[in-house]
Amino acid sequence: MELIPILSTIILVATISTFILAVGAYILFKIREGKVQPQPPTKPANLNAEYIVPKEPKIKKFFLDDGVQPNHKNTMFKERYNPVAVKENISEQDQDVIQEMQTEQKIELPKQKFLVVQTLNASDKTDESNAGEIKWR
Amino acid sequence: MCVNEKNDKFLISFSGEKQTESVNGKERKILRRILLSGIASIVLLLIIIYTLPKTVLTTSSLIEYATIVALVIFLFILLIRYFGILIFSYFYMNEYTFKPTNGFKPFVSIIIPVFNEAKIIDRSINSLLKLDYPNYEIIIVNDGSTDNTKKVAETFVGYRNGIHNKVKVSLINKPNGGKSSALNLGINISDAEFVLCMDGDSMLTPQSLKMAVRHFVNPEIGAVAGNVKVLNRGKFFTDLQALEYLEGLNMARSAQSSIKLVNIIPGPIGLFRKKAIESAGLYSSDTFAEDADLTLRILSKGWKINYEPNSISFTEAPIKLQQLLKQRYRWTRGILQSIRKHKKLIINPTIKFSDTFILWSMFYEALIWPPMNLAAHLFFIVAALFFGFTTLIFYWWAGLALLDIVAALYCVAAEKEEFRLIGYAIFYRMIFILIIDICKTMSTVEEFLGIKMIWGKLERSG
Incomplete structure (x- = not known):
């Protein structure tokens, strides 16, 4: 027997079977879906959500020229503001932390702009890393 | 409000989205659609019955010619689509795959x-x-x-x-x-x-x-x-x-990305x-x-x-047929809903030609292609079962399977994917595409009739 008629028969049978299978599966899907048709929830005009955000690292950035304090999105901030005067009052311990952060972040500062940071509370600097479990008060 | 030593907790208020779907008069709208389509089909049929004796064609020859013309058009579009996507995709992949990252x-x-x-x-x-x-x-x-x-x-x-x-x-x-x-x-x-x-x-x-x-x-x-x-x-x-x-998806996206x-x-x-x-x-x-x-x-x-x-x-990806159908049903109806939302752009190319082009391509993929593919399959089944042209279905299928194998080879090579996936191209054409196209066609009919649907969630195996 020739090969082509055999292959043709196989393809024909496969196509017909797939047709029947697909239509049957679709009907079954519709029946199942029809059984679990929930009512759409009514949504109120205003909803409340809870926003849990880690505390900012205690190393704060100060810009004394205009009193604007940048948020954590410092790259965006740098584009908008060009600070001219800064206060330097950093302990040795904090300087190491700052240096480490700056090298880690690899943020390239524009040449004409500069950024100096000051710690508010040196003892709290361990809060930067939150590797442990969350403790609720 | 501070709730934790390391985290702050805030209460934020946002506006809930309005339910846009209006139920009023929806059933009447569906009935009107069915009625209009029925009338249009009857009118078309009457025109054919009335004009046919005035031509040289007989009913059987009309069906024969119509089928041949439809298949030739189908094949032509299929080839254009495949090769168009392959060529555009090739140019795009070449441009971006080897381009180094910038410092941005x-x-x-x-x-x-x-x-x-x-x-x-x-x-x-x-x-x-x-x-x-x-x-x-x-x-x-x-x-x-x-x-x-x-x-x-x-x-x-x-x-x-x-x-x-x-x-x-x-x-x-x-x-x-x-x-x-x-x-x-x-x-x-x-x-x-x-x-x-x-x-x-x-x-x-x-x-x-x-x-x-x-x-x-x-x-x-x-x-x-x-x-x-x-x-x-x-x-x-x-x-x-x-x-x-x-x-089917990534190759088309890289072709679209060339423009x-x-x-x-x-x-x-x-x-x-x-x-x-x-x-x-x-x-x-x-x-x-x-x-x-x-x-x-x-x-x-x-x-x-x-x-x-x-x-x-x-x-x-869905592991069961039912889950797959649920997913594709949602995709198809969702795409049709999106197209409908932007129907102005479909009708009027002067607003933005590129958008009209994109919407027509989506319209073709979602609405025209699946019924065409199903019709072609049905034609070959009928030709084999009732007229004895069994070998026709082999040549048709073999041609398409070859096209799929070539496309699969290209995609696997371009994306450095698993080589074994090429073997699936045969089953892809014989089984998978047919199942998906049946689901797409059914979903299209349901969307046209405005039958209610819900969001399904895929069960995760983890």
Whole structure:
């Protein structure tokens, strides 16, 4: 027997079977879906959500020229503001932390702009890393 | 309000989205549609019956000629589509695959909406913490999960160790409102210039963000679509889908990207310029394909959209036929709803020709192609069973299977994928495409009739 008629028969049978299978599966899907048709929830005009955000690292950035304090999105901030005067009052311990952060972040500062940071509370600097479990008060 | 030593908890208020669907007079509308289509079909039939004796054709010869013409048109469109996509895709892949990354590394917020994903959320977030990118944060939006997703997500909140530095992970717990509302809330909370939206079950590769961001050096680019791949391979059904993602979805996206007009930014990975997404009006919940709808709105605002083949997101594919049908049913109806929302652009090419082109291509893929494919199959079945032309179906199928094998070879080579997937091209043509096209056709009919539908959720294996 020739090969082509055999292959043709196989393809024909496969196509017909797939047709029947697909239509049957679709009907079954519709029946199942029809059984679990929930009512759409009514949504109120205003909803409340809870926003849990880690505390900012205690190393704060100060810009004394205009009193604007940048948020954590410092790259965006740098584009908008060009600070001219800064206060330097950093302990040795904090300087190491700052240096480490700056090298880690690899943020390239524009040449004409500069950024100096000051710690508010040196003892709290361990809060930067939150590797442990969350403790609720 | 401070609730924890390391985390702050805030109460935020946002507007719930309105239910846009009006039930009034909907049944009447459906009946009117059925009636109009019935009348139109009867009129067409009467015209044929009336005019046929005045021509040289007989009824049987008319059917014969009509079938031949339809098949030739079908084959012509198929070949144009395949080769067009292959050629455009080749040029695009060549341009971007070997291009080095630039130094553009702006701050990016990654929004990850989760709903009952407790089993797999840790996998997704861990993949995000391994991103080779120095400047990003993660915002998890828990969309009213009823399992312990909230608890699992809370354990991630804080400054976590990333590859380059500490990564800020925050969490929003909101009442259930759907994926679009969760993503919108995350986008609104974020202050970044770029936001990456993904699915709760997706996993990104370390290079994904870096590779996608580089496109935004071009200020015209409003969004970048990533490359979605099937994660749960190894089963016949999921392997077929892995091939489909490669051959059917990603190849088409890279071809569209050669003209910077990708028509669907996939849910598992899409990077947006916040200005673009805001100008388009954020995600909308009035369609079942919020990603397609948003993409069309971004394009209509004049932004360009690229595809990044190296920005990979692995996602779980349905493992059962029923789940697959549910997914495709939603996709098809969602795409049709999105097309309907932008019907002005379809009808009037003078508004924006590129958008009209994109919408027509979507219209063709969703509405014209599946019934055409089914009709061709039915024709060969009838020809074989009733007229004895059994070998016809072999030549037809062999031609198409060859085309699929060539396309699969190209895709596997271009994306350095598993070589074994090529073998599935035979079953892809014989079984998979037929099942999908039957589902698409049925969904189209249901959408046309306006039958109600609900969002389904894929069961995760974890």
